[in-house]
Amino acid sequence: MTCAPLSPVPQAAQFRRDPAQVMRLARLGLAHPTRLSFLRILLRRMQRETWQFDRPVFDIDANGVGRAMYRAIGPERTYSLVAFAHDLPADMRSDRVIATAWDATFALFDGVPDAEDLDRLAANVPLQEAGRVTQKELTLSRANRSVRLFETVVQCLSEGRQPSADDLAATGYLMRTTAVYGSGKFGAATHNSLTDRPETAAPFQAEMLTVWLIRTFTVDLVNHMAQLRGGAAAVPLAGGLRRSLGVGNSTGLGMAPFLVRHPVLLNNWMMVREEALARVRAQKATQADKVERFIQALTAAQQNAALWTSVHPLQQARLGALRAGLAQIATHVASDWDSGTDQPWDALWQWGQKVLGIEAQEALLALLLEPHGDLIDGLADCLSEDETAAFAIDGTQRVDELKALLAKNYNWALAVDYADRKAAGRFWYVSEDKLEPRLGERFEEPGSERELPLDIGRQAAALFDTLGDFAGDAPVARLLLAHPHHRAMVRRVQLTATRPFAEIRDNLIDGDMLPIDMLRCKLACFGASRFDPRSDRWVRISLFQNAPYPDDLHAEPHL
Incomplete structure (x- = not known):
């Protein structure tokens, strides 16, 4: 890759994994967050640039109702999280996207809002979709209290007691x-309007800043309510317990199609990770401090895996495999791995490929990246790209060249019999009630005539069949003149010539396809942890767990 500001590592090319291995859902669905995840990129930037933070507004009563404002002050610009806290009756609390009331609502403001802005936000942000925001707002968000924990923590603190560490660990937020x-949703600023700002050039940086500041607001809120309730007897949440908390999130099928609709971004996210792994494996030697940092990361991963729980049988099995795999890595590193040998990191990786299951292999990938920030952090500049630049179709390409690309990069799709009921068992559509993507059972439910074009494998196979009707030296333009419905698929195939990680190499309408694998892949890129599927179609996760807060960000040694 050439976009990183670091010197390239030419020898890394031979260590890059084959996209045919990487881009299968069975592996993507076991992805782990890494130091190149979007939230880690944000934290490092804010630390490196010595951002400052304050809370100029915190007007909230004993019932947890009111408003607050948090400012993140960078070297050139300031961003303000405006929070509105509500006292929501339990019977109105819902995580469904069609909910109309929440415990807290938020907007990330570009700059510092004045009194008029705050009044405008107060009239609109609590309404969420039913309200209106402007180009001054970068994000719109809402959150609900944990039914299990929030009130318990407030009561404990108000009585001068710390809540149970085990109770906090069981939920995590x-x-x-x-x-x-x-x-740009609901009138907010578009991503394109922010790409010239260094702090928002990487993917989803405004969203990550929003969630990080929500985490601070949440702890401030329980401390404040406890103090108002308990007076002099109240105590704030202890630092270690505070650190263990993240922000929870419930994510469903609405997120999954993003990976299909944005093949350029998917390619970049995966290629950056694979390039980082290749650079680490290519190192001819290591240093004691990097080995120490690796072991620290391994210990932290084992601690996280021990606390990570799930109610889903599939995830419970995966967790068992992960814990066993991390234990194997720890034993091997302590007794058999020679960090002084030639290319020691590659030797460790090759051992893992032979011995470990896929879950632990992907965990090992994250661990190998952890000590090597000087080598790989510059790759964060390669994550984003103007997708419109890759939109044009090369109509002069020969049909036989297109066919060769199809055979090379879509062989997984061409081998499927889409006439088989199982192979075409599902269809993607947009729910009329929820206005979000959903997955239907093709032969059991109505609506397949409104199917979304996410059946990439089937489209690839149909294009391949059509190409057989044209001479090899015919231009692709002639094909598209006769069959314009193949335009989208031709574009995707041409993309893979230079973007080999642009496609999930699985049949996304197969009856056995697990949408949660798509969700975990994307969420790991964000930096999510503690994946807890509640079905094959939605998952709970945590963000920023064990990360620093604004008041201790600059004391953090490793980000």
Whole structure:
């Protein structure tokens, strides 16, 4: 890759994994967050640039109702999270996207809002979709309190007691967001309007800043309510317990199609990770401090895996495999791995490929990246790209060249019999009630005539069949003149010539396809942890767990 500001590592090319291995859902669905995840990129930038933070507004009563404002002050610009806290009756609390009331609502403001802005936001942000925001707002969000924990923590603190560490670990958050909207939704600023700003050039940086500041607001809120309730007897949440908390999130099928609709971004996210792994494996030697940092990361991963729980049988099995795999890595590193050998990191990786299951292999990938920030952090500049630049179709390409690309990069799709009921068992559509993508059972439910074009494998196979009707030296333009419905698929195939990670290499309408694998892939890129599927179609996660807060960000040694 050439977009990173670091010197290239030419020898890394031979260590890059084959996209045919990487882009299968069975592996993507076991992805782990890495130091190149979007939230880690944000934290490092704010630390590196010595951002400052304050809370100029915090007007909230004993019932947890009111408003607050948090400012993140960068070297050139300031961003303000405006929060509105509500006392929501339990019977109105819902994580569904069609909910109309929440415990807290938020907007990330570009700059510092004045009194008029705050009044405008107060009239609109609590309404979410029913309200209106402007180009001054970068995100719109809402969150609900944890039914299990929030009141318990407030009561404990008000009585001068710390809540149970085990209870906090079992949930991992005091609030969970049910949506964090950005990129122009509901009138907010578009992503394109922010790409010339270094701090928002990487993917989803405004959204990550929003969630990080929500985390701070949540802890401030329980401390404040406890103090008002308990007076002099109240105590704030202890630092270690505070650190263990993240922000929860419930994510469903609405997120999954993003990976299909944005093949350029998917390619970049995966290629950056694979390039980072290749650079680490290519190192001819290591240093003691990097080995120490690796072991620290391994210990932290084992601690996280021990606390990570799930009610879903599939995830429970995966967790068992992960814990066993991490234990194997720890034993091997302590007794058999020679960090002084030639290319020691590659030797460790090759051992893992032979011995570990896929879950632990992907965990090992994240661990190998952890000590090597000087080598790989510059790759964060390669994550984003103007997708319109890759939109044009090369109509002069020969049909036989297009066919060769199809055979090379879509062989997984061409081998499927889409006449088989199982192979075409599902269809993607937009729910009329929820206005979000959903997955239907083709032969059991109505609506397949409104199918979304996410059946990439079937489209690839149909294009391949059509190409057989044209001479090899015919231009692609002639094909598209006769069959314009193949335009989208031709574009995707041409993309893979230079973007080999642009496609999930699985049949996305197969009856056995697990949408949660798509969700985990994307959420790991964000930096999510503690994946807890509640079905094959939605998952709970945590963001920023064990990360620093604004008041201790600059004391953090490793980000």
